[in-house]
Amino acid sequence: MTLWTDRVGPRTLDRLAGEVAPVDAPGVGAAAATGAGTSKATDERTSLTVEAPFTGEEIGAVPACDPADVEDAVRRARDAQHEWASLPLDRRTDVLSRFHDLVLDEREELLDLVAIESGKVRRDAFEEILDVATNARYYGSRAKEFLASRRRDGAMPLLTHTVEHRRPVGVVGVIAPWNYPLTLAVSDAIPALVAGNAVVLKPAEETPFTALRVAELLREAGLPDDVFQVVPGRGSEVGPALIDRVDHVSFTGSTETGRSVARRAGENLVDCSLELGGKNPMVVLADADLDDAVEGAVHGAFTNAGQLCISFERLYVEDGIYDAFLDRFAERTRSLRLDAALDYDVEVGSLASADQLEKVQAHLADAVEKGATVVAGGEARPDVGPYFFEPTILTGVAPEMDLASEETFGPVVAVHRVADAEEAVERANDSDYGLNASVWTGDGERGRELATRIDCGTVGVNDPYPATWASVDAPMGGMGDSGLGRRHGRQGLLKYTESQTVAEQRGPPIAVPRGVPGKWYARAMTAMMRVFKRVAEVR
Ligand code: NAD
Numbered sequence: 001m002t003l004w005t006d007r008v009g010p011r012t013l014d015r016l017a018g019e020v021a022p023v024d025a026p027g028v029g030a031a032a033a034t035g036a037g038t039s040k041a042t043d044e045r046t047s048l049t050v051e052a053p054f055t056g057e058e059i060g061a062v063p064a065c066d067p068a069d070v071e072d073a074v075r076r077a078r079d080a081q082h083e084w085a086s087l088p089l090d091r092r093t094d095v096l097s098r099f100h101d102l103v104l105d106e107r108e109e110l111l112d113l114v115a116i117e118s119g120k121v122r123r124d125a126f127e128e129i130l131d132v133a134t135n136a137r138y139y140g141s142r143a144k145e146f147l148a149s150r151r152r153d154g155a156m157p158l159l160t161h162t163v164e165h166r167r168p169v170g171v172v173g174v175i176a177p178w179n180y181p182l183t184l185a186v187s188d189a190i191p192a193l194v195a196g197n198a199v200v201l202k203p204a205e206e207t208p209f210t211a212l213r214v215a216e217l218l219r220e221a222g223l224p225d226d227v228f229q230v231v232p233g234r235g236s237e238v239g240p241a242l243i244d245r246v247d248h249v250s251f252t253g254s255t256e257t258g259r260s261v262a263r264r265a266g267e268n269l270v271d272c273s274l275e276l277g278g279k280n281p282m283v284v285l286a287d288a289d290l291d292d293a294v295e296g297a298v299h300g301a302f303t304n305a306g307q308l309c310i311s312f313e314r315l316y317v318e319d320g321i322y323d324a325f326l327d328r329f330a331e332r333t334r335s336l337r338l339d340a341a342l343d344y345d346v347e348v349g350s351l352a353s354a355d356q357l358e359k360v361q362a363h364l365a366d367a368v369e370k371g372a373t374v375v376a377g378g379e380a381r382p383d384v385g386p387y388f389f390e391p392t393i394l395t396g397v398a399p400e401m402d403l404a405s406e407e408t409f410g411p412v413v414a415v416h417r418v419a420d421a422e423e424a425v426e427r428a429n430d431s432d433y434g435l436n437a438s439v440w441t442g443d444g445e446r447g448r449e450l451a452t453r454i455d456c457g458t459v460g461v462n463d464p465y466p467a468t469w470a471s472v473d474a475p476m477g478g479m480g481d482s483g484l485g486r487r488h489g490r491q492g493l494l495k496y497t498e499s500q501t502v503a504e505q506r507g508p509p510i511a512v513p514r515g516v517p518g519k520w521y522a523r524a525m526t527a528m529m530r531v532f533k534r535v536a537e538v539r
Helices: 010-017 030-034 067-086 089-105 107-118 122-147 189-194 208-220 235-243 255-267 290-306 319-334 354-369 421-428 444-451 489-494 518-538
Strands: 047-052 057-063 150-152 160-168 171-175 198-202 228-230 248-252 271-275 280-284 312-318 373-376 392-395 412-418 436-440 458-461 497-505
Touching (some): 010 208, 047 208, 057 208, 067 171, 067 198, 067 228, 067 235, 089 107, 089 122, 089 189, 089 208, 107 122, 107 208, 122 189, 122 290, 122 489, 171 189, 171 235, 189 248, 198 235, 208 228, 235 255, 248 255, 255 271, 280 290, 280 421, 290 312, 290 319, 312 319, 312 421, 319 373, 319 392, 319 412, 354 392, 354 412, 412 421, 421 444, 436 444, 444 458, 489 497
Parallel strands (some): 171 198, 171 248, 198 228, 248 271, 280 312, 280 436, 312 412, 392 412, 436 458
Antiparallel strands (some): 047 057, 150 160, 160 497, 373 392
């Protein structure tokens, strides 16, 4: 019995494969992995084989959608969306409330699925459960306020009655990466759904089963058929087909792919939000609590084996604490427990694929060849699993090394000594990216002030990322090459709506009244403009 068959089971995988939106492809699911499927199942063109990174074995397959399938899914989503949007908001938030409870109830099975298809450890997968439940609760309770029609100042006080309404855009396409298969499948879809949109999700090729389980749970929570559909498939084929048909694209993935998504969305004149890569800095000041900073660095650099968009790959440590910090950080890093297991106690899991391992090794080899020193880790661990790599600390990283500025997206962090906080901020900002950062100090006020000078969309003070990420009432996203737009908060919902302004003029029109000489009108309006300005100034 393998790692997964006693936990998730082939029947579950078969059932989930049948959940793929419009495709009728027999012989997929777990059967395909065992060779029991039909020829269609093993046809690379029509199915996606899913591997368990912990062991490298194939666990199953799902149908691979093509552009015609995407067209069909979006058409059906469009049909279903009208009725969904016409339901009273309470009916839509009720679905979110039930979904929230189901995610918590089905926690253990979801964690198994996430861990099996992504290779992450259970404690990291659990962060995804918390995230999804938090978003469901937040948007369920705040949607009414965010979507309410609002009175706006009219053009002519008292005479113009102006109201801003919010309407769903229609069908939202969500394109997700593999590193957080649960969170990134649904947390950005939640505000889209509650706003009255339908969603068509393209999960990453590597992790479709979690997304399909989400579709099942949403339906169980009461979401009408076709309002949320999953179209697994190859990114270069299904991605553009989706972008060409939807009304908003919510993309999470690499900066390189994000640029092509933005170009295509721009051609189609549809809005897009882009959550992209990072090369995130952490700053440790001399007055920081050493133990807390070390734990923060371990959490911030090695969660999900470093395959986290907001994880740290650059550490800037003030001279006064540098040696003690590096010693303690290296010691703690060497002690981390790696394992290919599904229990909560394992600290570091696998990289997600052979490609990921290759990239991490290439970055490390380049750095070492150009003079970097490995202080901890540095080795692949095929004895644990085919794609395992030790959490790794480097010093002596210089600008000419690839990993100095490019995202590694693995458990490799460079530690730099800096003279003071000013140098730390300057070097933290020396990047094209601007996703997440953190500052560690014993002086919270100083930390908060420094944070505002770092060019990143989120900055934690004495916290690596959970405090900013989980503050879902506040926007989250990237500056520079790390993205466009924001998730979370009011913005995270309103981006899935069109605003509509309705203004009723209840008195004389805003035009030269009949029979009044234009010169008099201009004079009167000029005087009125001056009064309006005074009123605005004293308001
Ligand atoms: P990726 O860009 O390769 O793929 C992301 C998704 O885009 C996948 O579903 C893929 O199939 C699809 N895709 C591929 N080509 C496409 C195309 N031409 N058009 C449309 N879609 C296409 O990224 P990845 O390797 O899966 O994920 C890792 C990257 O994601 C890292 O750079 C990481 O930093 C980033 N990420 C960012 C965030 C964030 O919130 N900012 C969160 C997680 C991951």
